Amino acid sequence: MKNTSTKVVVTIAAIIFALAFYFVLLGQRGLELVKDGRAVPVGLGVAVLVLPLLGIWMVFATVRSGFQHQHLATRIREEGLELDVTDLPKRPSGRVDRDAADALFAQVKAEWEADPDNWRNSYRLARAYDYAGDRGRARETMRRAVALESAERAQGR
Template identity: 60%
Template sequence: MKIVALVAFLVLALIYYFIRLGGLAIAYIADGGFAGIAIGIGMLLLPTVGVWIVWTTLQAALAHQHLARRIHDEGLEVDTSQLPHRPSGRIERAAADALFAQIKTEWEADPDNWRSSYRLARAYDYAGDRTRARETMRRAVALEKLEREA
């Protein structure tokens, strides 16, 4: 609940910032000079891009949370409790690599199942490959959506 409140506060702060920035941009454009119009248009782009980033990030977070809830309810979470951890809390590299190899084998047996893609995304994350973790999580979200719609 604390995280939801924090995210809500940050989104509201960004909305306030975007409104203020938009107002300043319009004032620059209304000034009528070439430089003012150029700066105003540039300033209008910032809130537009910012709204898009916030929207897509929140959509992705909600979709990932939905999958995490379903995986938890089905008892298919990746169990890392028995793996050795560093003082920072991250899984030891060799253990993360072994876990990744095991889960990748499971995924190769059923690559079109969102559950195996979700587990593989988590394994990529534990192994430290955030780029592939994000790509694979997007695939899991798409596959789960297809399953729900079918």
């Protein structure tokens, strides 16, 4: 697993480096347009300068979320609460079969409904949403799990 983790980290670092290079080039082009002094190039230059700022924000937010999710995954794994899908039937693509994912989701949702303010239940529900193919709700529920776990750490539990 360490080897896979190292490959992932190296790949992410390479992508971030490439994006940083691209953002610098884009910023330089934007500055050149602004320095032109004429109205249209200045307007385009300002618009081009916004793109690297948006890109930096997106990279930061994505990496921060990745670290937060990894932190929760580590805690869940250490507590032995990770969803076990090894025995569930899989599609040829490797994803969990839809009916099996739906059954798993129903079970995890019932656990969550019993204690919705427990970050562990929200984490497990987010994973169940992901296995069921509902990525939007999975992200939303994972954000909730991150917030609940952060609040729990702040309280010193």
